[in-house]
Amino acid sequence: MATPTLSKTFSGRAFGSVLIFRNEAKPDSSRTLEVVRSVLRAHGVRAVTAARTPSARSLREADLAIALGGDGTMLHVARMVAPRGIPLLGINIGTLGFLSAADARDMRRCVKAVLSGRFAVEERSMLSAEVLRGGRRIFGPELALNEAVIRCGEQARAITLSTRSGERFVADYFGDGLIVATPTGSTAYSLAASGPIIDPSLDVTLVAPICPHALTQRPLIVPAHLPLTIRLGKRREGEVPRVLVSLDGRSGCDLKLGDEVRVRRAETPLRLLLPPGRSFFEVLRRKLKWGQR
Secondary structure, three states, rough: OOOOOOOEEOOOOOEEEEEEEEOOOOOHHHHHHHHHHHHHHHHEEEEEEEOOOHHHHHHHHHOEEEEEEEEEHHHHHHHHHHHOOEEEEEEEOOOOOOOOEEEEEHHHHHHHHHHHHOOOEEEOEHHHHHHHHOOEEEEEEEOOOEEEEEEEEOOOOHHHHHHHHOOOOOOEEEEEEEEEEHHHHHOHHHOOOOOOOOOOOOEEEEEEEEOOOOOOOOOOOOEOOOOOOEEEEOOOOOOOEEEEEEEOOOOEEEEEOEEEEEEEEEEOOEEEEEEEOOOOOHHHHHHHHOOOO
């Protein structure tokens, strides 16, 4: 995959079919859907309302995807459209809407601007994760836009995770778990674990321990082109830890001692549509109140 790029104008493309995803649990989702559909029809574009798991044909025919919801909806849609190179536009009808291009009150203007080519596309790195047991893959590869998390289960007991970056040994982490995040995910779970905020144009991966039992184990930034291998170990005989892998908050796989989680940069980035000229720092200030006193 190429290094993540800065925003560039999204123009020169004709839209035949737009696939619309929505979070039906949001009170305004039905009304918002009808408004978006009407704008698309007025521009001669076919609007297809996607099922939660859309058909292969609808994805194959889509020139653009629109997500109506919050950040959870964006994460859900991203893993389906990114491998196919389908640009994704987010309209926030949730709470934070950190990944969205516009709120519901601006959706008409936003959709019209995209159809007219007056928008920018920003490539966001994604992660691909798989689990190996005895050298055999038992889970994945699955995609995540924010993070892959390896953490203790319901027993709430610290676990040992031996970590390598490429062929280089990093550390044996002992604590509640480990977060492997993209720059986009640096403002999500990792931020709550005292991780740094990373500009999404950087080609790096963030490794953030969760409640480590060592003051010297702090979040670490590593090159994104090197895969991470994380092996579940033990500190004493007879220990049977309960450990779970999750991707963007979705349950993934239960781990056993000796299992390896391999996380690498996905081959294809997410093509995220944003208003031209919007900076990452503007979003930080507006959504997270970053830098305010």
